[in-house]
Amino acid sequence: MTNEISMTQAAENSIAPPLHDEILAGIREMIFTGALIGGQRVPEKMICEQLSISRTPLREALKVLASEGLLELLPNRGARVSRLTAAEVDEMFPVMGALEGLAGEIACQRISDDGIDEIRALHYQMAAHHKRREFSEYFGLNQQIHENIMAATGNATLAIMYASLAARIRMARYRANFSQSRWDQAMAEHDEILSALTERDGPRLTRVLSAHLKNTCETVKKVIFNAEAEEAP
Amino acid sequence: MTNEISMTQAAENSIAPPLHDEILAGIREMIFTGALIGGQRVPEKMICEQLSISRTPLREALKVLASEGLLELLPNRGARVSRLTAAEVDEMFPVMGALEGLAGEIACQRISDDGIDEIRALHYQMAAHHKRREFSEYFGLNQQIHENIMAATGNATLAIMYASLAARIRMARYRANFSQSRWDQAMAEHDEILSALTERDGPRLTRVLSAHLKNTCETVKKVIFNAEAEEAP
DNA sequence: TCATTGATTTATGCATTCAAAATGGTATGG
DNA sequence: CCATACCATTTTGAATGCATAAATCAATGA
The missing domain is CATH 1.20.120.530 (GntR ligand-binding domain-like)
Structure with missing residues (x-):
């Protein structure tokens, strides 16, 4: 569930940027298109560069994706893409x-x-x-x-x-x-x-x-x- | 789903600290015990002090809890506790x-x-x-x-x-x-x-x-x- | 040749910092 | 008296910095 309240009127043209959701969508896309492959570690640095963001919001997204089961968190070793069994x-x-x-x-x-x-x-x-x-x-x-x-x-x-x-x-x-x-x-x-x-x-x-x-x-x-x-x- | 791989043997006594999960559990507890009340904003600073953590891991937890529907994210206004309708x-x-x-x-x-x-x-x-x-x-x-x-x-x-x-x-x-x-x-x-x-x-x-x-x-x-x-x- | 050790590099986890937005409070004008 | 405008303060969102753990790799010895 993406529980984000949309802004009152989402300023007509100045797009309201739910940056957090963008990142989630981006990583999901990488997983589903095969850019990130099951079993592989998620290279934070590379993805940050690719999405032009810092590690802070990226890592927030990783935790969410782990809670959804798409990623697994390895203590002190970051995240890896889950492999469906x-x-x-x-x-x-x-x-x-x-x-x-x-x-x-x-x-x-x-x-x-x-x-x-x-x-x-x-x-x-x-x-x-x-x-x-x-x-x-x-x-x-x-x-x-x-x-x-x-x-x-x-x-x-x-x-x-x-x-x-x-x-x-x-x-x-x-x-x-x-x-x-x-x-x-x-x-x-x-x-x-x-x-x-x-x-x-x-x-x-x-x-x-x-x-x-x-x-x-x-x-x-x-x-x-x-x-x-x-x-x- | 908490998708965290437990460490190989979770070092016998030196407790393996999945700090991230601790925070999740802590906030969940606050919600269920009524320390955080539905509809209220989540005061990040206060919770950080209470749990003796910085805002970075706290905010990671907030995103996860929002994805579970326990919190709602308000753009630029942080998180608030969901009110079940x-x-x-x-x-x-x-x-x-x-x-x-x-x-x-x-x-x-x-x-x-x-x-x-x-x-x-x-x-x-x-x-x-x-x-x-x-x-x-x-x-x-x-x-x-x-x-x-x-x-x-x-x-x-x-x-x-x-x-x-x-x-x-x-x-x-x-x-x-x-x-x-x-x-x-x-x-x-x-x-x-x-x-x-x-x-x-x-x-x-x-x-x-x-x-x-x-x-x-x-x-x-x-x-x-x-x-x-x-x-x- | 291969396994093991130790130093070096890299990545992770969290704290801290900073710009921008929101909040609160006061002053101003109706 | 109430509504609005303005400024100070607080809070948020995201970048950066730093200590520690993991990974890499070279050197050593069997």
Whole structure:
């Protein structure tokens, strides 16, 4: 949860700079784009130069990211990027399942028609990228769809909890590529998700989200094993 | 999540000082004991003196606590203690319900007999404090029981997520006192919880935990309204 | 050749410092 | 009397400085 009160009117053009959040976003980005790799130490000096900041606000951000599980703090040895393990995925799966199940039910009740249309638009964009084998673009839209479903619940607490788990799962993304068959399957699952949402069928949405999550977690675990096999030959 | 790798052997007697965590714990304590009151600004200087630290590590802790929702960051105005609102409780209720439901099922499957005995011991201690109307002691044991159930799942991710929500709920504790009748009811619910756990009846445990949570949330909301009525007469 | 020791360098953790913003209080004018 | 403007004080946010722990690397000896 980023608990920062936005300023009263956020001065029209003089952008209100929540510098602290910028840094958080920057480091997160580095982690998700693979600029910072799991298991590696976080080079404070280098990142300070890259973001043109001093170590003080950087280190504040590192503590926050550690509390989210993206980094680990090593006493007197700074921070290192967490490496998602299969065991952690197994732990996260039921928790994410419970949250998504809840979200599926609530979203079907509360989402507006416009909200569904928006997700549909994202879905077809994503399908197009899938067809063109543009993985990064696909991936971004996939994330947006799941975020939109969470947002549609109108429950910020739920959305934030889920996001924090999803972020940790996402860390495995750059360790290896998904198989084509899994990618096709995921796309088919998303067809079902859109369908259930369109029909506002809460129980069905919950079911298909759960199946999708299960497959995603299985895939992530494979990715983890493959990456480990590659690294330690 | 406190993501700190404990040192290899934590030097036998020369206590390994995770100073950062000490500060976190200290401020959390101030919040839960009412030394820091919801809505109030957090006086950095005072807390630094109290904990004999400088502002640098303190401010690191403040950012973490804000990310957990216990504090809010006001741009250029520091941090203030969050004030739990009824709307937030309404958001948190289904999420905590989903997590507790999951935990109930898993705990019944995985908890050891010793684990049940331990909870039973806590339960009877708690009952004794209830009989003696010792609210603080009751409250602490109540928290321990819920924590033990979560720990019994063996799922750290689940336990941490739940703990972070429970902590926010706990913030309302010092705003007003629970009614005697509600307290008696809660104790009766805990009898049911212990019973379901003893029988390892997962579905039943999930049901009674959910009912208990519902009542707890209702009570917290009442406490919030009462406190608000008192404050703005 | 390899492991071990010790000196050197680097990085970390925290305190301190400094500029800018917010707060408080007084004076001024309506 | 109240509202506003102005200045002094305090507080915040971030940079810098410093003591200590860790990492690096060269030298030594087996």
